[in-house]
Amino acid sequence: MSEILVLVEHTDGDVKKVTLELLTKARELGEPSAVYIGANFEKAKDKLAEYGAAKVYVAEAAELTGYVVAPKAELLAKLVADASPAAVLVAATAEGKEIAGRLAIKTDSGVLTDAVDLKLDGGVFIAEQSIFGGSSIVHSAVTVGTVPTARALTVIVAMRPNATPPAPGAAAAERVDVSVELTDSAKLARIVEKVAVAKGDRPELTEAAIVVSGGRGVGSAEKFSVIEALADQLGAAVGASRAAVDSGWYPHQSQVGQTGKTVSPQLYVACGISGAIQHRAGMQTSKTIIAVNKDAEAPIFELVDYGVVGDLFNVVPQATEEIAKRK
Amino acid sequence: MKIVVLVKQVPDTAADKRLDPDTLAVDRGAVDGLINEMDEFAIEEALQLVAEHGGEVTVLSMGPEDATDAYKKALQMGADKAVFLTDPALAGSDALATSYALAQVLKTLEFDLLILGSEASDARTSLVPALLAERLGLPQLSFAAKVEVDGSAIKINRLTDYGHDVVEATLPAVVSVVEKINEPRYPSFKGIMAAKKKPVDVLDLAAASIDAPLVGWAGSRTKVVDAVVAPPRAKGTIVTDEGNGGVELVEFLASKKFV
Numbered sequence: 001m002s003e004i005l006v007l008v009e010h011t012d013g014d015v016k017k018v019t020l021e022l023l024t025k026a027r028e029l030g031e032p033s034a035v036y037i038g039a040n041f042e043k044a045k046d047k048l049a050e051y052g053a054a055k056v057y058v059a060e061a062a063e064l065t066g067y068v069v070a071p072k073a074e075l076l077a078k079l080v081a082d083a084s085p086a087a088v089l090v091a092a093t094a095e096g097k098e099i100a101g102r103l104a105i106k107t108d109s110g111v112l113t114d115a116v117d118l119k120l121d122g123g124v125f126i127a128e129q130s131i132f133g134g135s136s137i138v139h140s141a142v143t144v145g146t147v148p149t150a151r152a153l154t155v156i157v158a159m160r161p162n163a164t165p166p167a168p169g170a171a172a173a174e175r176v177d178v179s180v181e182l183t184d185s186a187k188l189a190r191i192v193e194k195v196a197v198a199k200g201d202r203p204e205l206t207e208a209a210i211v212v213s214g215g216r217g218v219g220s221a222e223k224f225s226v227i228e229a230l231a232d233q234l235g236a237a238v239g240a241s242r243a244a245v246d247s248g249w250y251p252h253q254s255q256v257g258q259t260g261k262t263v264s265p266q267l268y269v270a271c272g273i274s275g276a277i278q279h280r281a282g283m284q285t286s287k288t289i290i291a292v293n294k295d296a297e298a299p300i301f302e303l304v305d306y307g308v309v310g311d312l313f314n315v316v317p318q319a320t321e322e323i324a325k326r327k
Numbered sequence: 328m329k330i331v332v333l334v335k336q337v338p339d340t341a342a343d344k345r346l347d348p349d350t351l352a353v354d355r356g357a358v359d360g361l362i363n364e365m366d367e368f369a370i371e372e373a374l375q376l377v378a379e380h381g382g383e384v385t386v387l388s389m390g391p392e393d394a395t396d397a398y399k400k401a402l403q404m405g406a407d408k409a410v411f412l413t414d415p416a417l418a419g420s421d422a423l424a425t426s427y428a429l430a431q432v433l434k435t436l437e438f439d440l441l442i443l444g445s446e447a448s449d450a451r452t453s454l455v456p457a458l459l460a461e462r463l464g465l466p467q468l469s470f471a472a473k474v475e476v477d478g479s480a481i482k483i484n485r486l487t488d489y490g491h492d493v494v495e496a497t498l499p500a501v502v503s504v505v506e507k508i509n510e511p512r513y514p515s516f517k518g519i520m521a522a523k524k525k526p527v528d529v530l531d532l533a534a535a536s537i538d539a540p541l542v543g544w545a546g547s548r549t550k551v552v553d554a555v556v557a558p559p560r561a562k563g564t565i566v567t568d569e570g571n572g573g574v575e576l577v578e579f580l581a582s583k584k585f586v
Contacts, residue, residue, distance in 0.1 A: 068466075068492075068494055069457060069467055070460075073461070094470060094487075097452060097453055098453075098467070100454075101454040101458045101461070102457055104548070105423065105426075108548075110421070110423065110547070111422070111423065111454070111548075112549060113454065114451070114452065130557070132344050135344075135556065135557055136345070136346060136554055136555065136557055137554070137555050137556075137557050138351065138554040139551070139553050139554070140549055140551045142548055143549060143550040144548075153548075188464075188466035188467075188500075189494050189496045189500075190494065190496065191492045192493050192495050193493035194489075194490070194492050195484075195490045195491050196490040204488060234585065234586070246507075252486060253486070253488060258340060258448055259365060259448075259505070259506050262451075267583075277340055277341050278340060281451075288583055290576065290579070290580075296565075296567070301563075304563040304565070305560075305563040305579075306565075306566075306576065307563060307564070307565040307566070308566055308572045308576055309565065309566070310567060311568070314570075314572065315572040315573045315576060318571075318572065318573025319580075321573070322574045323577055326577070326581070326586060
């Protein structure tokens with residue numbers, strides 16, 4: 001079985017769901033080895049074992065996380081040189097893609113970004129990507145010349161969160177400590193402070209199974225409490241359209257669509273969002289879509305599985321109350 | 328301070344984009360092109376920094392011969408000159424090959440800051456800022472929501488999932504900006520007229536010392552092997568709220584096992 005490296009996304013040892021998805025996918029394609037960068041590995045170990053990491057390369061040196069992206073790419077490049085894995089999987093987050101891109105240059109390989117699926121076909125890794133806001137599906141491969149290659153290079157793939165249902169499959173998660181001597185050019189962008197905005201107990205937007213979003217129709221920052229109340233009843237993350245974010249009603253981190261996040265949850269509930277193409281580009285691949293909007297002509301209704309034409313301030317609180325009643 | 332701003336001409340997001348059936352690349356001839364929206368924020372940031380610290384702004388663009396609207400818009404907004412890299416051999420370049428070609432040009436330009444938008448609206452990979460930082464050996468200051476320059480020191484707020492990181496570096500540096508950073512100006516009539524007289528340096532592969540085998544279809548390490556139009560979503564149920572819309576919505580959620 002060929003080795004597949006999975007870069008672990010975690011917050012101080014709390015492993016993110018997307019990593020469990022990547023481990024699940026890696027088990028289909030070969031033998032997964034997790035790569036854990038940062039402190040608190042012991043906290044993460046059980047989860048990584050449960051989801052099938054045979055090995056975990058652990059790099060705890062503080063300098064690896066003290067600079068923007070580049071040190072992580074250098075560490076992965078060293079692991080690729082030493083272990084010659086068949087593929088490296090990272091989450092298609094902003095930082096994950098940057099790491100993947102820099103790693104591809106260092107290893108003279110190619111990078112396939114925003115994959116929603118990954119398969120092996122005759123030894124060639126084929127990534128599935130959803131483009132033009134979900135209206136087209138393409139399959140792509142890493143090539144040498146113009147020929148898709150089997151194992152000549154380590155293939156680097158950034159996979160979208162929510163692309164693979166995570167399934168346990170226990171393995172040993174044998175710890176292998178690794179380190180890398182960073183070059184000077186990996187230490188040029190120093191992180192001097194990390195500033196967190198309070199997000200409460202809600203799930204992270206790109207990882208959430210359910211997303212409830214508000215748009216221009218919400219009308220003010222205060223009234224987003226209506227959206228949040230429904231989200232909390234559903235255990236959902238809260239999203240916002242660009243119009244709502246530009247108006248200062250909700251933070252940029254929550255923006256769904258072009259120039260914001262791409263989400264692909266099981267359920268997406270759009271409240272007071274007209275569904276401009278820029279928004280659709282970020283949510284069109286959601287499995288089930290619901291919209292509540294006053295305007296029966298709003299383009300969002302072209303996408304929905306279920307739509308309510310009406311005032312969101314009547315419909316949404318009533319739905320929130322009804323869910324509470326049924327619990 | 329010398330600033331280079333990288334801009335890209337992209338198909339209009341609102342247009343019905345499709346793939347060229349022969350090349351499986353975006354059929355750019357089929358839709359109108361315009362400057363990538365995020366790039367306008369990069370130009371604005373450069374113009375504001377130059378207004379504060381002095382210096383000049385050069386706009387760099389790469390694309391097909393007729394993709395001139397993007398850099399022209401930058402000149403109209405106030406950039407001083409343009410460099411346009413265009414060569415048929417560049418067609419088909421993926422993000423990595425594109426970054427190689429751009430890096431070759433950037434190595435010949437003197438700059439303190441390279442500013443670009445953090446995402447192009449067509450491919451949306453957000454890879455190029457990191458790739459250029461890697462190729463040029465410069466600090467990567469990407470997803471900047473705020474930029475402060477003090478002498479040779481630069482400090483940015485880098486947006487993250489949890490909020491932001493404050494990141495410091497020494498110039499020269501690569502900065503990519505998000506669209507919350509400023510309010511791009513509209514070109515004035517005077518700006519539009521002045522832009523026509525501004526110098527544009529047009530480069531091909533040879534002029535930019537770009538190795539042909541490293542760009543285009545053959546020079547790219549990735550290839551689209553097939554493409555299909557996604558099946559349309561099944562038509563949904565649309566109801567009008569008669570006072571019971573919220574309860575009915577929950578009925579639907581229950582039927583799908585969400586509650």
